[in-house]
Amino acid sequence: MLQLSINGEAKTFAGPLTVTTLIEQLGFAGKRVALERNGEIVPRSQHAAIELADGDVLELVVAVGGG
């Protein structure tokens, strides 16, 4: 099991888990999102290759309306 912090919320997932799989499981497959893992941006090109680790702190962001 993987304990992750996503946008400040604690979540538990079955491992192993790549960034791509996580984004799919959260329902954001095909959406334009950006992900930061432990303070470092994970480029989209590496989403499929990066395996998440227990305790990872993630930020998942989108563009929203703003001025």
Added chain:
Amino acid sequence: MTQNAQTPDLAGPDLFQIAGKNYNSRLLVGTGKYKDFTETRAAIDASGAEIITVAIRRVNIGQTAGEPSLLDYLPPSEFTYLPNTAGCYSSEDAIRTLRLARELLDDHRLVKLEVLGDPNTLYPNVRETLKAAEVLVKEGFDVMVYTSDDPIIARELEQIGCCAIMPLASLIGSGMGILNPWNLRLIIEQSSVPVLVDAGVGTASDAAIGMELGCDGVLMNTAIAGARDPIRMARAMKLAVEAGRDAYLAGRMPRKLYSGDPSSPLQGLIATQ
């Protein structure tokens, strides 16, 4: 008031260049505060804006998945996105937000930097703004920077390498219009990069006055989204920016308390004097 020695031909384009790219519209609009995405799209279409600001926010886990997004209604293929750092109170947060925006929007470089200093007034923190601008310019971002209407700070931001200086007209969301036209004028006269009024525009005449002063453009959100009829106000702003630009290029007549020189000829008067 000065104006360009050479003005573009009336029939020709009067292009507005930001970071090496030409635009037809000098009105930049935000995408926040609309009742839904349909209204957002309609207002932006009515405004004629080609550059639109967006915010970067955490996804709402478990609540927003599968819902349409802003990008579905305003595709980046149709508009130039200008991700902002609204809500950031430190240079670190602003830099982090824009790095995420760059990743989110496929190596997108044109950004709006704003670092706030006070939650009540949303007044900019210029010290943090300068720090963030230095880092972002070094990282290759094209930084359009929101700041106070201080000509000295504006010059520093240009020297750092910001591609546009965006002084406030009045406080964000206040709709108070242009409170200090003379400072804006000083900034315009000294700047070799575009100067845009950002924040404080309340209605169309405010936008026109900014353009008549010689601003290269105007950026607004609440003035349109907060109007009773946002689509109509978007159109009003489009026309006001165009009218203000034309008036600036045309050059206003001198102000005189009175002239004793009427527009109609004095010869051939029917009346006897």
